[in-house]
Amino acid sequence: MNFWTPELKQNVRVPYNIDSSVENSSYTEIKEPNYENEPLTFEDCSIKVYCPSDSISTPCDKRLGGTVLFQSDLSPITHLKLDGVEHSRDKCADTKETDLYVNVDIPFQNIIASPKKGPNFGKKRLSNSNEMVTVVHPSISLNPGKWRKSLNNFIRSKINETNFTKKVEHRSSICQDRKSLVLKGEHKFENKCEEDVLKYCHQCTPLPFNATYEQYKLLNSKKIGEGAYGEVFRCSANQKILKEHISDIVLKIIPLEGSTVINGEKQKTFSQILPEIIITNKMCSLRTSKTNSTNGFVSIRKVSLVKGRYPPHFINLWEKYDNEKGSENDHPELFGDNQLFAVLELKFAGSDMANFKFLNSEQSYYALKQIILALAVGEEEYQFEHRDLHLGNILIEYTNKKHVICTFKNSKLTVLSKGVNVTIIDYTLSRITINDCCYFNDLSRDEELFQATGDYQYDVYRMMRNEVKNNWSSFSPKTNIIWLSYVIVKVLDSVKYKSINTKVHRMYINKIKELQNIIMTFESASQCANYLFNLN
Ligand SMILES: Nc1ncnc2c1ncn2[C@@H]1O[C@H](COP(=O)(O)OP(=O)(O)OP(=O)(O)O)[C@@H](O)[C@H]1O
Incomplete structure (x- = not known):
């Protein structure tokens, strides 16, 4: 039988935040936005974004009592507050600009979102070379259970709110690569x-x-x-x-x-x-x-x-x-x-x-x-x-x-x-x-x-x-x-x-x-x- 080794234990810890995914959050300044006139490219923008830290962040009960049950990959955290899904905006408070946005990596093809519209909605941008640029990979906070429905609802509610310069029909499926x-x-x-x-x-x-x-x-x-x-x-x-x-x-x-x-x-x-x-x-x-x-x-x-x-x-x-x-x-x-x-x-x-x-x-x-x-x-x-x-x-x-x-x-x-x-x-x-x-x-x-x-x-x-x-x-x-x-x-x-x-x-x-x-x-x-x- 394969028991936990001390080395494994060092890689994990149980968070004490029962209801939020915020405990392990940290911020790194990587970019700052310049939203005037044109869509941004990866090179000319800069935004303050949330970066996940190296530990589990999803709610886990205190009753685990320090017993490490699992080794986990990162559980990245977002400050986005989204309809039908739970998460926290708190961490946005210390950003200088009120309309900063975090990009959500969702598989929309060739969509340029207007950065002035649709607060809290993540975006992908096109560079001049017309390639998709993903600026950050934050998380999407979903309700437990039927994740696919939660994810679809998240995307659909955001689509409705956001004024895209390209049409939504590019969103053919959120799971288009799944086979x-x-x-x-x-x-x-x-x-x-x-x-x-x-x-x-x-x-x-x-x-x-x-x-x-x-x-x-x-x-x-x-x-x-x-x-x-x-x-x-x-x-x-x-x-x-x-x-x-x-x-x-x-x-x-x-x-x-x-x-x-x-x-x-x-x-x-x-x-x-x-x-x-x-x-x-x-x-x-x-x-x-x-x-x-x-x-x-x-x-x-x-x-x-x-x-x-x-x-x-x-x-x-x-x-x-x-x-x-x-x-x-x-x-x-x-x-x-x-x-x-x-x-x-x-x-x-x-x-x-x-x-x-x-x-x-x-x-x-x-x-x-x-x-x-x-x-x-x-x-x-x-x-x-x-x-x-x-x-x-x-x-x-x-x-x-x-x-x-x-x-x-x-x-x-x-x-x-x-x-x-x-x-x-x-x-x-x-x-x-x-x-x-x-x-x-x-x-x-x-x-x-x-x-x-x-x-x-x-x-x-x-x-x-x-x-x-x-x-x-x-x-x-x-x-x-x-x-x-x-x-x-x-x-x-x-x-x-x-x-x-x-x-x-x-x-x-x-x-x-x-x-x-x-x-x-x-x-x-x-x-x-x-x-x-x-x-x-
Ligand atoms: N045999 C069953 N007996 C009772 N209820 C059932 C049964 N099969 C499905 N259900 C109910 O219908 C719901 C949806 O079923 P199921 O999870 O199979 O659908 P799905 O379309 O595959 O969902 P997902 O969004 O996870 O892909 C279940 O959560 C359950 O409440």
């Missing part, structure tokens, strides 16, 4: 993806959207969630119509291949959705696997490829959700007759961990154990790494079963449920190996994800990048451990509890802290499971 890839040996299989998607759907051509999901086939329908890529509806399938007995299903509807930018993102392509479909199927198949089995990954009933306008009954549900909760997504009526959608039919698996109220820490401790085991089983069977295990991607529901059972390396393991069942969802960033084929999402050019701050979650992406050395195809199960260290911090800090003034709660908080003290010594969830279940 989902399949590697077999050295070869990439990016063609044939439409065919493969159809194969997984057991279809020859796309089906008509409205007819496939007619209103009368779906009972008690409701929109329950949204992601940057899609809308999520819950319904009970009308069992007179559908033979199978999955009554409580979730439809994740993802627009595909169209040219319309939706929710600030380019639509996914067949090659991008294919790994998600394959990984979802494979992880679901672990429910019936022999050597390694678990129910900890979401159950998929089927996938369909459909075509056409958004059905009116889904539009109604979308609007109802928007009126009640406020949607951050674009209205689905913007889709035309030729729009394609992938519809993932999943089993409903409860509410996400950020919104679930645990009875006490005994319950959350056993939920944590279920997560560890599921990841361990996934690693053993498919070299699985989730890579985006924030609380929004861990679902919890009540169960009457006393135990959660799985098979790990041929041994039957049992965890107490304590009344809850855990399900892991959303494999957009995940990685697996199947028959020497590696399915993964190449984040190597995804700069903006690694610049975000505002929560330990955003340090985790940088820590993962260090771990995989920016080679996202590699199997690096330590990423699961890094995410587990995040889940532990959240279980101690931010999940909700019904009762905290009990002996049992205090006892299990201590148990979780003990696990926290050693979690980063494991190289994989599998190794952690060996330890927790006294195997070998």
Whole structure:
């Protein structure tokens, strides 16, 4: 086992600022602006900007009590105050000019922002040679959870505020370089993806959207969630119509291949959705696997490829959700007759961990154990790494079963449920190996994800990048451990509890802290499971 060395410890420290990312901030004067008349070039301007220091800055709880859990990359800090995202402007106060700006490195191409307009908005400038010049790389402070949505909202709100001299259509996607890839040996299989998607759907051509999901086939329908890529509806399938007995299903509807930018993102392509479909199927198949089995990954009933306008009954549900909760997504009526959608039919698996109220820490401790085991089983069977295990991607529901059972390396393991069942969802960033084929999402050019701050979650992406050395195809199960260290911090800090003034709660908080003290010594969830279940 790989324990922390004193040298490693020297590189890290735990900040005591619980709610801000400011503690480690420092300023360096590198430039000063001259905003008269012309757009600036890198050479002729100078601005006082914030520079990140060499330590972790994202909020982390005092309860870590000096125990160093992780080695982290920089967590750069910005003083920008942005709508829908949290951060501090304090550090601007000592700049001489009131309209100084910090450049935010977002992938807008060829945009020149007016430096007099849109306070707090970062910019990129063109030099005379028409090349993009990035002056600084500060961070974007995002809310925890669905980072892609936060990032899109940040960019969209700033686009609205700022008067660009070039048009906004250059913002085709904030994630234009992100790729989902399949590697077999050295070869990439990016063609044939439409065919493969159809194969997984057991279809020859796309089906008509409205007819496939007619209103009368779906009972008690409701929109329950949204992601940057899609809308999520819950319904009970009308069992007179559908033979199978999955009554409580979730439809994740993802627009595909169209040219319309939706929710600030380019639509996914067949090659991008294919790994998600394959990984979802494979992880679901672990429910019936022999050597390694678990129910900890979401159950998929089927996938369909459909075509056409958004059905009116889904539009109604979308609007109802928007009126009640406020949607951050674009209205689905913007889709035309030729729009394609992938519809993932999943089993409903409860509410996400950020919104679930645990009875006490005994319950959350056993939920944590279920997560560890599921990841361990996934690693053993498919070299699985989730890579985006924030609380929004861990679902919890009540169960009457006393135990959660799985098979790990041929041994039957049992965890107490304590009344809850855990399900892991959303494999957009995940990685697996199947028959020497590696399915993964190449984040190597995804700069903006690694610049975000505002929560330990955003340090985790940088820590993962260090771990995989920016080679996202590699199997690096330590990423699961890094995410587990995040889940532990959240279980101690931010999940909700019904009762905290009990002996049992205090006892299990201590148990979780003990696990926290050693979690980063494991190289994989599998190794952690060996330890927790006294195997070998
Ligand atoms: N099987 C399920 N059971 C219950 N709720 C679900 C299920 N699948 C998704 N949801 C809900 O819908 C939300 C969005 O789902 P999901 O994270 O899969 O979408 P996404 O578009 O991939 O999001 P992202 O913006 O992270 O890419 C989840 O946070 C959850 O609340």
